[in-house]
Amino acid sequence: MEINELLSQMAADPWGDVTPSVYETARLVAKAPWLGGHAERVRFLERTQHADGTWGGPEEYALVPTLSAVAALPHNERGRRALDRLLGRPLPDTVAVELIVPALCRELGIAADTGVLDRIARKPLPAKLWHTLEIFGGDRPEVVPVDGAVACSPAATATWLGRRTPGPSLNYLEAAQARHNGPVPAGTPVPLFERAWVLAALKNAGIPTATIDLHITAEGASAGPGLAPDADDTATALYALGATDTSVLDRYRSGRHFSCFPDERTPSTSTNAHVLQARGHDPELEEWIRDTQNRDGSWHDKWHASPYYATACCVTALQGDDKAADWAESTQRPDGSWGRWEGTYEETAYAIQILVRGNRNGPATQRGCEFLENWGDREHPPLWHDKDLYAPTRIIRAEGISALHSARCAVVA
CATH class of the missing domain: 1.50.10.20 (Glycosyltransferase)
Structure with a gap:
């Protein structure tokens, strides 16, 4: 019975069941307050902050979500203090971490080596980096949404769209945020x-x-x-x-x-x-x-x-x-x-x-x-x-x- 229920749910859901991301949700708070569910996303960030001021997973996995959350909530002093402890530690082997961390540090006014990021940004982005378009900016003629979405990323799609413009990309973003009542996964649909x-x-x-x-x-x-x-x-x-x-x-x-x-x-x-x-x-x-x-x-x-x-x-x-x-x-x-x-x-x-x-x-x-x-x-x-x-x-x-x-x-x- 459990197998049949699992397969039926999966077949009926074109999105895939993936949990929300602190990083991605915070990017929308910072860059797309015009998108529906903004207040719910802010509350999501507030309630998922840990007692030590960080967000996200243990150890090295706290850095990226904490950087993103602090950029979205600039007056969160506990988060700022947590970053002082996290920066300088080894990076996690997560997607594009070597680009995301210096991009967020620059946004927050924190010294970081952005040389590689800048060299990549001067050229057309390869397709595998479209998923992280939010760190490069949306004026990219080479980037083409599919069914309104840029590489299955709400943050990348919001960056490409730039403002609340009716059409497939806004429809995608509204549907993505509605699935979790505001917060969004980093990759959806998958x-x-x-x-x-x-x-x-x-x-x-x-x-x-x-x-x-x-x-x-x-x-x-x-x-x-x-x-x-x-x-x-x-x-x-x-x-x-x-x-x-x-x-x-x-x-x-x-x-x-x-x-x-x-x-x-x-x-x-x-x-x-x-x-x-x-x-x-x-x-x-x-x-x-x-x-x-x-x-x-x-x-x-x-x-x-x-x-x-x-x-x-x-x-x-x-x-x-x-x-x-x-x-x-x-x-x-x-x-x-x-x-x-x-x-x-x-x-x-x-x-x-x-x-x-x-x-x-x-x-x-x-x-x-x-x-x-x-x-x-x-x-x-x-x-x-x-x-x-x-x-x-x-x-x-x-x-x-x-x-x-x-x-x-x-x-x-």
Whole structure:
């Protein structure tokens, strides 16, 4: 019943279920007060500020949302003081962080090296940077909205539009803000991303589903309309569809591994794991994935804050890894959960998948399953990387369903 409900909700929703972003919402407060829901966005920022004055995730993940929120709420002294503590620390590996941070610092009058940002701004923006148009300005003839949206970004779209002008872009912005009563995600709509990941998660557990159309062009698949095609969405969509011809992925090859985009700053372990799943056999790629494994048995990745996500992706693609299973067993929390900062439903699901793939079906797996079953309707902490952290709720639900199904099947076997 839960699977059918999840798939029905997903099929009926062309946007995808993604949590609001502090960074993106604050950009609208600062740059688009003319958009409906402005007062609600201000209240969202006020109530999501932490006791220490920051916004957003723990550790390095507080910097970008706090910069954006302070720019939107310039008289927030607690936020200003928090920035003094955050600046100078290592940056998170989130989307365009090396450009967003100096752009926001300049806006706030904080000294920062803007050399790279300025050099990029003097040229036509490549399509992969349209998602962050808000840091470059809207007078860009090369930028073309799709269905009113600029690269699935409310902030980028508001920057391109400039003022309250009736038409497709204003319609997109009003619809995006209405979904969460003011606040907005950093990337929306992202229907292919949600559908491909949900179907892939269920497929990993051997759960049959009806075929859902996932649009793949000669250049690959995009998470949502107007976003540049990338290797991760392409590979996951191909795997979810059971495609036998994966040659579209060849354009992303970069030596032994695959790049998400051209001129990629850092490679992604999870993307390469998804490519290996889609291709089924690639000795060089498999060797590259194994070479990126950490000494403790885990993997890390650029698209997610938690090592449990990257490790689950790699272990699934490699069809098991004993060192990773040992790591998962050794890091379980006393309540049966797993998590980087706290025990979460999502990370516990990944850890169970790691253990099941390693044929570890003992007490640790069973206690993890009990934790998942007792989670209830609690919110899922944002752990996925965009401009700041977000949670793709339906994908997380699918990973939990997959983990429980896999564990039960392993016990029966």
